Amino acid sequence: MLHAENVSLETIAREVGTPTYVYSAASIRSQYEALSGAMAAALPADRQPLICYACKANSALAVLTLLKNLGSAIETVSEGELRRALKAGFSPDNIVCEGVGKSAAEIKLGLEAGIHQFNIESLGELALINQIAQSLGKTATVVFRLNPDVAGGGVEKISTGQKHNKFGLSFDLVMAGYEQAKTMNHVEAVGIFTHVGSQVWQTETFEILFKRLAEATTQLRAAGHTVSRIDIGGGFPIQYKDEKLLDLNAYARWVRDIILPLDVEIVLEPGRYLVGNAGVLLSEVLYEKESHGRNFLILDAGMNDLIRPALYEAYHGIEPIANRSTPEKTYDVAGPICETSDMFATDRSLPTMSAGDLLVFKSAGAYGYVMSSNYNTHSLPAEVLVDGDNYTVITPRQDIEELIARDVIPDWLHD
Numbered sequence: 001m002l003h004a005e006n007v008s009l010e011t012i013a014r015e016v017g018t019p020t021y022v023y024s025a026a027s028i029r030s031q032y033e034a035l036s037g038a039m040a041a042a043l044p045a046d047r048q049p050l051i052c053y054a055c056k057a058n059s060a061l062a063v064l065t066l067l068k069n070l071g072s073a074i075e076t077v078s079e080g081e082l083r084r085a086l087k088a089g090f091s092p093d094n095i096v097c098e099g100v101g102k103s104a105a106e107i108k109l110g111l112e113a114g115i116h117q118f119n120i121e122s123l124g125e126l127a128l129i130n131q132i133a134q135s136l137g138k139t140a141t142v143v144f145r146l147n148p149d150v151a152g153g154g155v156e157k158i159s160t161g162q163k164h165n166k167f168g169l170s171f172d173l174v175m176a177g178y179e180q181a182k183t184m185n186h187v188e189a190v191g192i193f194t195h196v197g198s199q200v201w202q203t204e205t206f207e208i209l210f211k212r213l214a215e216a217t218t219q220l221r222a223a224g225h226t227v228s229r230i231d232i233g234g235g236f237p238i239q240y241k242d243e244k245l246l247d248l249n250a251y252a253r254w255v256r257d258i259i260l261p262l263d264v265e266i267v268l269e270p271g272r273y274l275v276g277n278a279g280v281l282l283s284e285v286l287y288e289k290e291s292h293g294r295n296f297l298i299l300d301a302g303m304n305d306l307i308r309p310a311l312y313e314a315y316h317g318i319e320p321i322a323n324r325s326t327p328e329k330t331y332d333v334a335g336p337i338c339e340t341s342d343m344f345a346t347d348r349s350l351p352t353m354s355a356g357d358l359l360v361f362k363s364a365g366a367y368g369y370v371m372s373s374n375y376n377t378h379s380l381p382a383e384v385l386v387d388g389d390n391y392t393v394i395t396p397r398q399d400i401e402e403l404i405a406r407d408v409i410p411d412w413l414h415d
């Protein structure tokens with residue numbers, strides 16, 4: 001019988017229902033400690049990076065609070081995430097605002113709170129931040145997102161640092177941004193930022209990237225600009241199947257050998273690494289059916305709950321929570337949604353299962369719940385956090401009637 005820490009998943013399914021995301025607090029703690037520990041071992045005590053958890057990966061307030069208590073800072077990419085960060089009690093000094101389309105409301109909120117930095121994605125954004133900061137009588141600290149034209153990331157759809165990607169600015173535009181910032185009274189440009197993708201298993205990518213950042217720093221300084229902070233992004237891979245993992249100590253050594261000598265404050269933005277392997281999506285088999293010689297398992301979880309397989313053809317391990325040694329059978333595993341792409345796996349060899357059995361999708365702690373939707377008017381799933389013997393529903397399952405009640409039928413449509 002599968003457990004999350006000391007709690008049986010069967011108990012959670014019975015008491016909370018399915019589909020439900022279940023996260024292990026111990027696993028999140030140990031991931032955070034592995035990363036901060038690798039940095040502590042490689043870098044001097046007074047030069048430790050600001051680890052800003054990229055909360056797009058999993059923004060449940062309980063998860064944010066857990067990470068904050070471990071000493072993590074946070075990175076947000078929307079007004080909503082910024083509001084979550086503030087609500088979870090992160091000190092504004094520990095909040096970094098990123099996002100390729102920051103709204104005026106988000107910028108204003110960040111300025112009023114006094115966040116650590118805005119990551120600038122366009123020169124229009126720089127001008128808007130200066131204008132809003134002026135109206136509030138504040139000065140915004142900014143770093144420019146460099147698009148280094150470096151490929152990285154598990155698949156093309158989560159690669160962000162190549163020249164055809166929408167993210168960041170070419171080096172010329174970073175230089176132009178610095179020049180413009182000099183003429184603005186309400187922004188202070190202090191450095192550069194880059195993030196080339198997620199699930200970056202090509203470990204040497206980081207070395208190439210750090211060297212680009214060092215070159216850019218030298219050129220910017222030669223032009224008389226201040227580079228006192230470098231944000232080296234996230235992208236640390238986790239294992240879904242058999243991916244090569246990043247050697248954290250090698251990564252930390254590149255930071256030490258390439259970034260540290262630049263004498264800058266270092267910022268990191270890991271998301272998936274801290275929470276991805278800490279979570280599963282718990283689901284029930286609704287039906288088993290055979291058609292045209294194929295065996296389908298139809299689940300109560302669908303692409304609306306976990307979209308990664310449909311969106312990125314991502315692989316998630318699937319395991320029944322009980323009867324795990326029944327003879328293997330080859331299945332196509334599908335959700336209940338009326339979409340052909342609502343398929344989690346094809347030709348997957350699994351222990352024989354039948355209606356009523358419970359199973360989990362592994363490594364579902366990152367980019368799972370946060371990407372869920374109401375497609376086909378399904379309610380959003382519940383989220384549960386386990387710690388040792390205890391568990392708490394940290395996000396109750398959405399109520400379908402409440403969801404429908406949000407709709408408005410115009411008076412003029414009534415008979």
Ligand SMILES: Cc1ncc(COP(=O)(O)O)c(C=O)c1O
Nearest residue numbers: 054198199234235269270271272
């Ligand atoms: C700007 C930025 N920072 C950090 C992250 C976190 O990436 P990961 O979850 O791969 O660490 C992302 C993810 O897309 C991102 O876009």
